Amino acid sequence: MSSVSMSAIPDIVIGRLPLYLRALRRLRQEGKQVTSSHELGRRLDISSAQIRKDLSHFGGFGKQGTGYQIEFLIERLQDVLQVNQEWTVAVVGAGNLGSAISHYRGFQDRGFRIAHLFDISPEKVGLRIGAFVVLPVSKMSETIRKDGIKIAMLAVPAEHAQTVADQLVEAGVQAILNYAPININVPDNVQIQYIDPVTHLQHMTYYL
Amino acid sequence: MSSVSMSAIPDIVIGRLPLYLRALRRLRQEGKQVTSSHELGRRLDISSAQIRKDLSHFGGFGKQGTGYQIEFLIERLQDVLQVNQEWTVAVVGAGNLGSAISHYRGFQDRGFRIAHLFDISPEKVGLRIGAFVVLPVSKMSETIRKDGIKIAMLAVPAEHAQTVADQLVEAGVQAILNYAPININVPDNVQIQYIDPVTHLQHMTYYL
């Protein structure tokens, strides 16, 4: 997990911040202005002490006796996670999954904008998928470099995931969200996260 | 996390087993017959000691001096995770995401078969999506009960996720994989897991 070890703040804490942020935005949408570690904890099924301790790593965001101002805390968490800016993202793979990702409206208002969709197949290249025209993988490095893209989502078959990841890293990508059901090796300074629904299902079947 | 606390084996260990299984099947596909905790660890970026300790919870699967028989270990892990049988799964939500899930070929050979696709929208009901004809949510409880379905994937808008989850639980579903970007409350005896790509992206941007 790369640059994690040199950070003073545990990675497991960082991993919870997006959940706090998501819940807080929900509370805001419901019209609430103030919340407490207890209310958040109840919603997220996390102890209130955990939430207070996590947040305390970044400063005193709350008020004793009152709780947390939702709007203020949202801003602070977005600052910490660096999602007050908009990140430009590339998607590689224009199959069913890449297509679904490209159509998804939920990235925009949480800090991410998809800028390009790449595919290697000549039949896909040139097609319009959602708001994008599929570009050839042969143009990938050049485009990513030109636009300074730092984040990519990988939705190619498992067989090609490592090769494409290598190209992405070579082109300057520093964070990869890998949807292919395979482990990938990247340099220590590159972030990687995985999405594989089957691992979640298999985790649950243990308990059934 | 429900029934977890009464188990002798830590949930965090259970969560890694699907990753081991995935890597082992990959090794098998590459033609390998034997592996070691070191080789697995290198691929997964997990320490070899961790892997040995995790596996030792379920019995001595390896041979000193030799390592692990890949085929044998795959079978054992599939037994432990109960994925030697095929689980029948329902998908709720026939939008882009539900459609992508329904088209995905990767569930079948890892223990899961999608049996039904539900949607509430009258325009969607009756459409053919992948191998499925979209069924109305009004038929959901009845169908799930009749087929004894225990697992559901939730791909509806965040606003409807809790309501649909309640109906699923009421109909007998015991495990839900929620793709909606919102926390859901379910009874203690029901498993729930989340997939939200944005939380992963936000986790990574912290380090950029």
Added chain:
DNA sequence: AACTGTGAAGTTTTTCACAGCC
């Protein structure tokens, strides 16, 4: 009265390191 922020205590998880076996 209600709530935060936080040291200290408690618990869980990981790593170490090595005996035992192939």
Added chain:
DNA sequence: GGCTGTGAAAAACTTCACAGTT
């Protein structure tokens, strides 16, 4: 020589409990 399985040690993480503030 290489590897597993495992107690013991170390590290990481969570919870407790309460002083301090509104």
